[in-house]
Amino acid sequence: MTINEIKTLLDAQMLCGDDPDCEIQSACGSDMMSDVLAYVKHQAVLLTGLVNPQVIRTAEMMDMRCIVFVRSKQPSPAMVELACESGIAVLATSKRMYEACGILYANGLKGNGELDG
Amino acid sequence: MADALTFHYEVDGGNFTSAGQASVQVKKNLRQLGFDPETIRRVSIAMYEGEINMVIHAGGGVADVTVEDGCIRIVLTDHGPGIADIDKAMEEGFSTARDNIRSLGFGAGMGLPNMKRYTDEMQIDSAVGVGTTITMKVNY
Numbered sequence: 511m512t513i514n515e516i517k518t519l520l521d522a523q524m525l526c527g528d529d530p531d532c533e534i535q536s537a538c539g540s541d542m543m544s545d546v547l548a549y550v551k552h553q554a555v556l557l558t559g560l561v562n563p564q565v566i567r568t569a570e571m572m573d574m575r576c577i578v579f580v581r582s583k584q585p586s587p588a589m590v591e592l593a594c595e596s597g598i599a600v601l602a603t604s605k606r607m608y609e610a611c612g613i614l615y616a617n618g619l620k621g622n623g624e625l626d627g
Numbered sequence: 628m629a630d631a632l633t634f635h636y637e638v639d640g641g642n643f644t645s646a647g648q649a650s651v652q653v654k655k656n657l658r659q660l661g662f663d664p665e666t667i668r669r670v671s672i673a674m675y676e677g678e679i680n681m682v683i684h685a686g687g688g689v690a691d692v693t694v695e696d697g698c699i700r701i702v703l704t705d706h707g708p709g710i711a712d713i714d715k716a717m718e719e720g721f722s723t724a725r726d727n728i729r730s731l732g733f734g735a736g737m738g739l740p741n742m743k744r745y746t747d748e749m750q751i752d753s754a755v756g757v758g759t760t761i762t763m764k765v766n767y
Contacts, residue, residue: 541732542732542733542735543732543733544676544732544733544734544735544736544737544738544741545735545737547672547675547676547737547741548719548737548740548741548744560731560732562643562644562731562732563644563645563647564643564646564647564679564731564732564733565732567646567647567650567651567675568675568732570651570654571647571650571654571668571671571672571675572668572672573664573668596651
């Protein structure tokens with residue numbers, strides 16, 4: 511699935527991202543960055559309702575390619591800039607976490623355990 | 628590698644917004660030095676957790692990252708309150724962080740266990756009222 515397809519499926523707004531055709535294999539959803547740092551492996555998309563600069567840094571540390579802010583959360587311009595500098599695409603959707611994750615999963619985007627085998 | 632290469636950072640304790648900047652810089656430096664992505668990832672995650680801890684609990688501190696022959700050593704030093712019970716602090720889910728820290732996405736009691744998980748060696752030297760030094764090694 512590409513970042514552009516995620517944008518379409520979630521009816522999201524793209525706030526930054528210069529590689530919309532980037533292929534994404536898996537995703538995770540969490541508002542706890544500690545959990546993302548603990549349990550996530552090789553996940554390229556983070557869905558979250560948390561809005562602060564540490565979301566961007568966490569994604570950067572985990573080598574993620576895209577962050578989706580759910581529940582109409584809007585990151586600040588400084589956060590978007592930070593993401594751009596790190597080459598991370600930023601999307602914002604009005605959908606809630608459960609629904610957003612469900613849509614992506616139903617369309618073939620896998621989670622952590624399934625990739626670990 | 629003949630000479631050890633060291634990067635030194637001051638971690639600002641009063642600013643949650645800027646927390647993690649040193650880890651971002653380390654990641655860039657290691658990338659420039661040509662380290663493999665998995666090593667870079669392990670070092671930067673462990674250091675990031677440590678940096679967040681220093682900001683949340685200790686009012687900041689200093690971080691030194693040294694590229695040695697065969698390993699990368701990360702030393703985080705603070706003059707915060709110290710850790711009273713290190714074994715307890717290492718338990719997943721145990722945290723002394725305040726609720727406002729949890730609302731920022733941290734304080735789930737995963738910081739120290741994560742640092743151990745992502746490194747090959749980790750040592751905590753801490754004295755209550757004096758401060759904490761954490762030394763981590765990632766082999767490559």
